[in-house]
Every structure is written in C-alpha cells, then in structure tokens.
Amino acid sequence: MITTTEQRETFKSPGQILRELGVPPSNSYGKRNNAFGSMAAVISEQEAFPTTSSSKIGQILISKKIITESDLHEAMARKRQQPKKYLGQILCEMGIPQSKIIKTIYFSNKRKKLGEILVENKIITDEQLKDTLIKQRHQKSIGMHKHLGTMLTMSNTITEVNYINALSAHFSMPVVSLKNFKVSSSLQKAIGEQYALKNRIVVLSNTNDKLTVAIAEPHLSIFEYLEKAMPKGKHILFCQAKASEIEKCLNIKYDPFHMVLYR
Secondary structure (H helix, E strand, O other), X not given: OOOHHHHHHHOXXXXXXXXXXXXXXXXXXXXXXHHHHHHHHHHHHHHXXXXXXXXXXXXXXXXOOOOOHHHHHHHHHHHHHOOOOOHHHHHHHOOOOHXXXXXXXXXXXXXXXXXXXXXXXXXXXXXHHHHHHHHHHHHHHOOOOOOHHHHHHHOOOXXXXXXXXXXXXXXXXXXXXXXXXXXXXXXXXXXXXXXXXXXXXXXXXXXOOEEEEEEOOOOHHHHHHHHHHOOOOOEEEEEEOOHHHXXXXXXXXXXXXXXXXXX
C-alpha cells in the first residue's frame, strides 16, 4: 500500500511539472495553458521518437542533414513492423545514400559493435564474446590480427550465414548471393582489377549513376577509397556476401588452376 508521503513523492502537481519545464509561476491561465501546450508537444515528440539507439542515430542523421524528420518517421514506422532490422538497413531501402549513413554513424560512435549485434541476436553469448576478444587481443599482440567474425567462424562458434547477417546489420549493407555469378573483367576494371583482387571485392554492376559491389570484410578505408574514385554524381552500393562465395568467384576468374587443384 502506498503511503501519503509516497503519494506526494510519486504524483506531481501541475505547478511542479511547469517548474521542471522551466516555466515561472504565474496566475495567468493563458500562460499556463501555453505551457501545457508546449509540454504536450514535448511529450508528443518523445512518443514519436522514444529514446532508443535507433532514434538517437536517427537524430544524428537529421542533425547532419542526411535525412529529414519525415524520413525518420517513416523509417521508425517500418522498424516497428520489422523490429529485427536496423535503422541503417531500413534507410538504405528507402533510398538514403548508404555511404553517408555508414560514415555518419561510424564517426558519431553510435554504431553497434559486431559483437554486440551477435549477442543481441542470441547468436553468441557474452562469455563467448569475451573469450574471443581476449584471444583476439593476444593474437594482435603477437602480430596476428584477425577479424572477430573470422575468429568466430573458424572456431565454429557461428556460421558464415550468421556472420554476414551480423555484418549486414553492422554496416547497413544488403546481403547478396554470388552463387553461379561470373566475375567480369570489364566490371572489375571499374575499381581496378588489382585493387579488387587484393581486397576481395566483386563488382556486380556498373551504370552511369551507380556502382554495385560485393565485399566479404567491409572496412571504412575501402568505403572512402572507392567513394573518392567515383566521378561526380555517381555513388556506390556496397553489398555483403559470403567470403567463401567471393573466393570461389575470384578464383574461377583469376586462378582456375587453384579451383581444379582444390575442388
């Protein structure tokens, strides 16, 4: 049972609420009505964008003029219908430039870490993440750095599908299948065949205004390098693909003997 004292502490009077909003005491009903109108607007805005990781990221994107308020409203509505999707993925589907989303979130330090996504989706446990991070730090100390996902897949802690889905959410990138895809030299030359081979990138299509590529291990340096290489008015769509499929595609094209030898 709540005592009288507890009731006084729990339930606030209109005057208390107004003071907390920074409105000075007044006998004017008009002023108070205006204040309550402002309070209602604040509450309405909070209901529209509840304090979540997605809404915080959305507000950052708005402040950087990457998206508009209406874009965020639509994206959050879609997210309520598809809660497993991350805001960045939804915005990309809405046509917001992927690279701008990635860079803004990356530099704002609001992007979820890959390990957090894997734990959040119950793909690995907190303990598995901690153990792998310890091993990763040890390997880095002896000059043998490996990506977290690579270590988890190599130890059979997660599957390759788990990994690329997590990376997709991490970098706001759609997942593509390269099964039966044939690498084209003319397409690869759009970013430089040697660069594509070195960074294990497969160019999927190339139009006047868009270049679409598949990558296994995304990295900001790759995003920035390729963006700078694009002519004005042309953008890149990065897609996530299985490392095994990328390797197979590239080996069939550039190292067919390797494929015969290890088939």
